[in-house]
Amino acid sequence: xxxxxxxxxxxxxxxxxxxxxxxxxxxxxxxxxxxxxxxxxxxxxxxxxxxxxxxxxxxxxxxxxxxxxxxxxxxxxxxxxxxxxxxxxxxxxxxxxxxxxxxxxxxxxxxxxxxxxxxxxxxxxxxxxxxxxxxxxxxxxxxxxxxxxxxxxxxxxxxxxxxxxxxxxxxxxxxxxxxxxxxxxxxxxxxxxxxxxxxxxxxxxxxxxxxxxxxxxxxxxxxxxxxxxxxxxxxxxxxxxxxxxxxxxxxxxxxxxxxxxxxxxxxxxxxxxxxxxxxxxxxxxxxxxxxxxxxxxxxxxxxxxxxxxxxxxxxxxxxxxxxxxxxxxxxxxxxxxxxxxxxxxxxxxxxxxxxxxxxxxxxxxxxxxxxxxxxxxxxxxxxxxxxxxxxxxxxxxxxxxxxxxxxxxxxxxxxxxxxxxxxxxxxxxxxxxxxxxxxxxxxxxxxxxxxxxxxxxxxxxxxxxxxxxxxxxxxxxxxxxxxxxxxxxxxxxxxxxxxxxxxxxxxxxxxxxxxxxxxxxxxxxxxxxxxxxxxxxxxxxxxxxxxxxxxxxxxxxxxxxxxxxxxxxxxxxxxxxxxxxxxxxxxxxxxxxxxxxxxxxxxxxxxxxxxxxxxxxxxxxxxxxxxxxxxxxxxxxxxxxxxxxxxxxxxxxxxxxxxxxxxxxxxxxxxxxxxxx
Ligand code: NAP
Ligand code: SF4
Numbered sequence: 001x002x003x004x005x006x007x008x009x010x011x012x013x014x015x016x017x018x019x020x021x022x023x024x025x026x027x028x029x030x031x032x033x034x035x036x037x038x039x040x041x042x043x044x045x046x047x048x049x050x051x052x053x054x055x056x057x058x059x060x061x062x063x064x065x066x067x068x069x070x071x072x073x074x075x076x077x078x079x080x081x082x083x084x085x086x087x088x089x090x091x092x093x094x095x096x097x098x099x100x101x102x103x104x105x106x107x108x109x110x111x112x113x114x115x116x117x118x119x120x121x122x123x124x125x126x127x128x129x130x131x132x133x134x135x136x137x138x139x140x141x142x143x144x145x146x147x148x149x150x151x152x153x154x155x156x157x158x159x160x161x162x163x164x165x166x167x168x169x170x171x172x173x174x175x176x177x178x179x180x181x182x183x184x185x186x187x188x189x190x191x192x193x194x195x196x197x198x199x200x201x202x203x204x205x206x207x208x209x210x211x212x213x214x215x216x217x218x219x220x221x222x223x224x225x226x227x228x229x230x231x232x233x234x235x236x237x238x239x240x241x242x243x244x245x246x247x248x249x250x251x252x253x254x255x256x257x258x259x260x261x262x263x264x265x266x267x268x269x270x271x272x273x274x275x276x277x278x279x280x281x282x283x284x285x286x287x288x289x290x291x292x293x294x295x296x297x298x299x300x301x302x303x304x305x306x307x308x309x310x311x312x313x314x315x316x317x318x319x320x321x322x323x324x325x326x327x328x329x330x331x332x333x334x335x336x337x338x339x340x341x342x343x344x345x346x347x348x349x350x351x352x353x354x355x356x357x358x359x360x361x362x363x364x365x366x367x368x369x370x371x372x373x374x375x376x377x378x379x380x381x382x383x384x385x386x387x388x389x390x391x392x393x394x395x396x397x398x399x400x401x402x403x404x405x406x407x408x409x410x411x412x413x414x415x416x417x418x419x420x421x422x423x424x425x426x427x428x429x430x431x432x433x434x435x436x437x438x439x440x441x442x443x444x445x446x447x448x449x450x451x452x453x454x455x456x457x458x459x460x461x462x463x464x465x466x467x468x469x470x471x472x473x474x475x476x477x478x479x480x481x482x483x484x485x486x487x488x489x490x491x492x493x494x495x496x497x498x499x500x501x502x503x504x505x506x507x508x509x510x511x512x513x514x515x516x517x518x519x520x521x522x523x524x525x526x527x528x529x530x531x532x533x534x535x536x537x538x539x540x541x542x543x544x545x546x547x548x549x550x551x552x553x554x555x556x557x558x559x560x561x562x563x564x565x566x567x568x569x570x571x572x573x574x575x576x577x578x579x580x581x582x583x584x585x586x587x588x589x590x591x592x593x594x595x596x597x598x599x600x601x602x603x604x605x606x607x608x609x610x611x612x613x614x615x616x617x618x619x620x621x622x623x624x625x626x627x628x629x630x631x632x633x634x635x636x637x638x639x640x641x642x643x644x645x646x647x648x649x650x651x652x653x654x655x656x657x658x659x660x661x662x663x664x665x666x667x668x669x670x671x672x673x674x675x676x677x
Contacts, residue, residue: 005295005326007302012055012285012309014246016211017159019309020097021055022302023323024249024287026313027103027162027217028344029060030363031353033075039085044365046100047092049316053323054098056309058162058215059089061105064145067138068106068170071351072113077102077149083156090157099159101215104149106142108170109179110255119173119180119187119196126256139186139196147203150212160213163200166251171197172219175236177226178254178548190232197236198243205244215247215287216240220274223257223538227548230274234281241282248282249311250275250289259536259550260583262314264339265423266291267529269301274549276306277542287311293318293337293426295326312337317344317356317363332436335359336429341579343664349578358430360390360668370675373399377462377677380405380647381443382451382637385413386663387653388467389434390670395465395677396441403461404443407450411435413469414654415663417492421512422519425526453637457646463677464647466638467670470631470654475504479604480627488513488628498623499560502609504601505628506566506573511584513628518558518591531556558591563620565611569598633658 003009012019030045032038046057062075069076077086086102093100109118109131117138118131134142150161165171173179174196180187186196197216204214218240220233228236237248252271253261260266272288279286288307292298298310315322318337325333335358343357356362361370376399381392384406396402410416412431419427438445456464472487474480486495488509501517503510530540537553539546566572572595573585588595602610608621635655639645650673653666 003327003329005299008295008299008310009327014213014285017099017213019055019099021053021323022309023054023056023298024309024311025049025054025057025316026249026289026311027058027060027105027164028313028317029070029348029354031348031351032363033060033062034071034073036085039088041363041366043088043092045363046089047096048320048365050093050096050098052316052319052321053327054316055323057093057098057100059100059102061103061107061164062149063106064104064149065106065142067111067115067117067142068108069111069113069115070105070107071111074113077104077152078145080152080155082152086153086156086158094157099213101160101162101213102149102153102156102158103162103164104146104153105164106170108173110169118170119182122179122181124168124256133182136184136186143196143199143203146200147207150204150214151207154208154212160215160246161204162215162217162249163197163204164217165197166217166219168224168254168256171200172222172251172254175219176222176224176228176548178222178224190228190235194236194239198239201240201243201245213246214244215249216245217249217251218278219251219254220278221252221271221538222548223253223259223261223550224548225550227254227550229545229547230277230543230549231545234278237278237282241284245284247285247287247309248278249287250307252290258582258586259538261290262339263341263423263580263583264426265527265532265583266339267526267532268292268294268297270529270532272301272306273542276304279307285309291339293339294334294429295331314339314344314356317354318359320362332432333440335433336426338426338430342577345579346577357664357667358433360671368672368675370394370398373677376400378460379403379463379465379677380451380456380459380461381465381467382456383413383467383469383653383655384408384411384445384447385467385469385653385666386415386430386434387469387655387666387670388413388465389438390667391465391467391652391674392443392670393434393437393441394671394674396443397437398674400677402441402443403459404438404445405449405451406445406447409448411438411445411447417489418512420492421516422523422525422527423515424512451637453639453645456637461647464637464649465670465673466635466649466651466655467653467666468634468637468655470633470658472627473629473632475601475625475627475629477601477603482604484623485604485625485627488626491626492516497560497626500608500622501560501624501626502563502565502620502622503626503628504565505630506564506595507628507630508576510564510566510628511573511576511588513626514562514564514588514593515584517560517562517626518588518593520559553590555590562588562593563622564588564593564595565599565601566597567599572597631658
């Protein structure tokens with residue numbers, strides 16, 4: 001059978017070894033790599049991805065020494081005793097014909113621990129610890145540590161190592177003037193600044209020999225002040241090639257950069273042209289990265305000759321079988337990473353195990369099992385939002401006979417609202433994925449069906465899963481029944497909104513609605529790359545001469561004047577996700593949204609919204625008030641505790657708990673329940 005993704009599926013020959021296709025599962029810290037007793041789980045996690053067809057896997061970052069820890073007692077490979085647990089991983093991956101590299105990551109001043117070191121003693125804005133400046137002796141010892149770690153990695157069966165040189169970690173801290181203010185032979189011009197990285201590559205190559213992959217992840221766009229220019233990036237790339245690097249991977253933006261590089265609103269493949277620029281100047285294969293999540297995007301980059309391989313990290317949490325589905329023309333079955341960060345990076349930052357919002361099995365491969373049932377049951381799922389779709393499709397895939405009832409004309413629930421928010425277009429993909437799963441697993445879908453308990457009893461279901469979701473909470477103050485007061489659901493479904501707006505409630509939805517109202521109605525979605533680059537101040541010239549590839553941001557004037565209000569006195573937006581919240585806060589700030597906290601809502605009148613703040617009554621002269629004050633559960637179908645019914649009832653998602661309405665919990669609850677029935 002022909003396949004449209006021939007470039008993606010083509011092997012890559014590296015002389016001494018070859019990779020079966022052009023797809024790289026990029027490094028992603030799961031939290032499992034830090035403790036040796038979690039290695040059986042880590043091996044199962046990687047094995048599933050290797051089975052799913054990926055050609056090359058890169059592990060989460062492992063430090064070459066104590067100073068390089070990202071977190072206290074983080075994963076380190078410095079001892080021969082480390083070989084045994086890692087062999088579990090390499091063996092599991094090799095069984096399926098994939099190759100695996102150990103990523104060596106020294107966090108430098110990004111370490112969240114007191115031993116941190118860097119090129120210069122300058123504290124990072126994202127860590128409380130001030131680093132000590134590395135002495136010549138420490139630099140030379142660290143070069144040896146990298147070589148030693150690579151040597152142990154080889155003994156553990158790895159096919160190579162990736163040396164992490166981007167995202168603002170230690171080697172990047174030497175490569176760029178942003179942190180490197182040294183005047184010795186490790187600082188100054190680019191020849192000096194790159195000496196540390198180049199000497200590490202030389203030392204590693206000498207230690208491991210020729211037949212071992214060395215991948216270097218190079219920052220191709222620093223996105224910080226005093227960052228490198230493209231000319232400097234190319235000088236480094238060429239020197240690394242000469243020192244013995246086999247593959248050159250792309251890194252974009254330091255973690256402290258205030259320009260988004262991976263969240264949902266970043267256009268797909270936004271940075272491929274920078275990798276392409278570097279590729280023109282080296283002979284080794286170049287890997288493109290960042291916001292590539294579907295085969296068409298990946299194939300287009302390769303077909304245009306912009307890169308030799310494609311790296312995706314989060315998309316492999318979302319779907320371990322991404323490559324096999326691509327290879328067998330089943331792209332519509334891919335569970336797409338929506339770049340939300342809610343269950344992966346946000347977990348990592350909270351020191352929790354990373355997993356995936358759309359795939360709760362990620363990193364839980366040995367714990368959450370979807371086994372074929374020996375006793376097929378007749379199951380009703382009431383509600384076609386994400387909780388219901390998750391429960392229905394997992395139960396049906398296990399062999400149960402499932403009927404999914406949905407009161408409206410479409411499945412998707414709250415995701416149908418989210419998908420119209422600018423920058424959240426990826427949410428369409430999740431609905432598409434579930435639609436296809438419903439068909440493939442044989443779920444009987446009954447749309448426009450508001451089922452009641454009598455009907456469920458009549459049809460003789462063994463189990464009933466109530467996933468009826470939520471309704472937006474309404475505002476209960478004088479005048480709140482006026483026509484200018486709208487719920488967020490009405491607004492996102494297209495209700496007319498005036499030019500001056502008060503948004504009540506500053507949770508995730510209050511922010512989403514504000515962003516929705518800032519943009520013109522007919523703005524193309526997704527946002528064109530050039531507009532996005534202009535808005536965030538990214539130099540669009542791949543051969544940029546600007547520091548770190550940044551230029552002054554240019555903003556379109558907002559189409560509305562917006563107040564975003566909350567009762568709490570904490571900073572507005574403080575409860576948003578760690579890795580994406582700052583993007584939303586920055587976006588609203590740039591567009592002059594007035595964020596008020598400590599507000600009491602008094603009444604609505606024809607003039608606007610009366611509030612009390614700091615003990616004073618004030619009138620916000622607005623023509624529309626949008627209520628984003630959370631939700632209330634719909635659970636009317638649930639029997640009372642003492643009622644006898646023929647079926648066994650279970651409640652999940654927003655219907656169970658509206659206070660913490662969250663797609664991550666909803667999808668996981670649906671899957672966990674369906675795995676047990
Ligand atoms: P939310 O985060 O709970 O925010 C609702 C806000 O409304 C509360 O913070 C509360 O703030 C205010 N509120 C509550 N009751 C009120 C009342 N009776 N009168 C006036 N204000 C009231 O809920 P949400 O914004 O609806 O979001 C729901 C869920 O969707 C979230 O938990 C989140 O997981 C998810 N989501 C996430 C994102 C994201 O970008 N990650 C985006 C959208 C949604 P005060 O009490 O301070 O006023
Ligand atoms: Fe992608 Fe969100 Fe899953 Fe992370 S949690 S892998 S960003 S879908």
